[in-house]
Amino acid sequence: MYTPAHFEETCPDKIAALIESAPLGCIVAQTEQGLIANHIPLFISRETTLIGHLALANDMHRLIDGGQEVLVIFKGEDAYVSPNFYPTKQENPRHAPTWNYQVVHVYGNITFQHTRRAKLAAVGLLTRKHERQLNGVNAWKMSDAPADYNDQMLARIVAFRIEISRVIAKSKLSQNREARDYVGVIDGLRANGQNAMADKMADYVS
């Protein structure tokens, strides 16, 4: 990924926050059938491992060799940035359009796991995390479904772990602009209903 110094994201908290807010990772791999990609919800464990599961019917686990390096892409908000957003345009017309976005690229070696224990662990980690976030004390639990149904579902999945070897992240959020223009971009995005990106930018410098 092209990461000029002023856009390289090196803050571990901001990288963790982006993965937290966009946990549907895109797992990319080179295979004998060419490039393949699959979006899969991922749980990050101790900043060292990504844990997930996929359908047994998903050929990904047959096309990728155990231990092979994969690239996992986590993408946050994005938005077009018009030169009209910059207040300094009035005195200095030297501006061009751009696009703001945040992305984290994680490289690591993937291994697939077919044991019931590994599959239960992956499902349990993801379910607990998202149910607690969404439903709090009313969190759905696996035990809300009948045991034979859970067994059927577990029989149809494969668990996996990706041991993280390298992380590259980019926050392209107009942070290279002077303060007036930075605020102008936030205001311009809000005026056009792009509140999610405007909120990210407002949080980023606060």
Next chain:
Amino acid sequence: MYTPAHFEETCPDKIAALIESAPLGCIVAQTEQGLIANHIPLFISRETTLIGHLALANDMHRLIDGGQEVLVIFKGEDAYVSPNFYPTKQENPRHAPTWNYQVVHVYGNITFQHTRRAKLAAVGLLTRKHERQLNGVNAWKMSDAPADYNDQMLARIVAFRIEISRVIAKSKLSQNREARDYVGVIDGLRANGQNAMADKMADYVS
């Protein structure tokens, strides 16, 4: 990409709408340095070609051979779907959590272009499209910036075209669920502030 029949998106209008709503494509390639990915705004021309430009400083155009196949990923909204969203859970507890999302994978051969004409064309197509959408009659135009500035900017980019050879798309939007549960998911997402995905699902079946 794993695309069970009930989630495979085959409707050309829906595929075009997803690319239109999420034009920041992720271009992935296998190179001698391993897998690389770059998010770049893309213009789709006549459903056959993706057009864009990147910084001359972005090694992508040096790492990828001319004519090489790349994978371009366009990702729409996504959201966690709790079994609690399904009204039928009351009478039938056989449900599991899932994740809804829409994604388009485009495969094609990329060629890079260093001529001023090709670079101006790429910049012009993208700028006109996004400025008209955002600012209408107040669209920013390249001629709003001084000619020497535009020349400097053009000197720092490379244009490219990706000739599309294959498209695979997936709309995983609970459309395999019975109508009560489909509406339940939309309501559940809205109740949790996930309006963007709720709107996509409401539009999808209308």
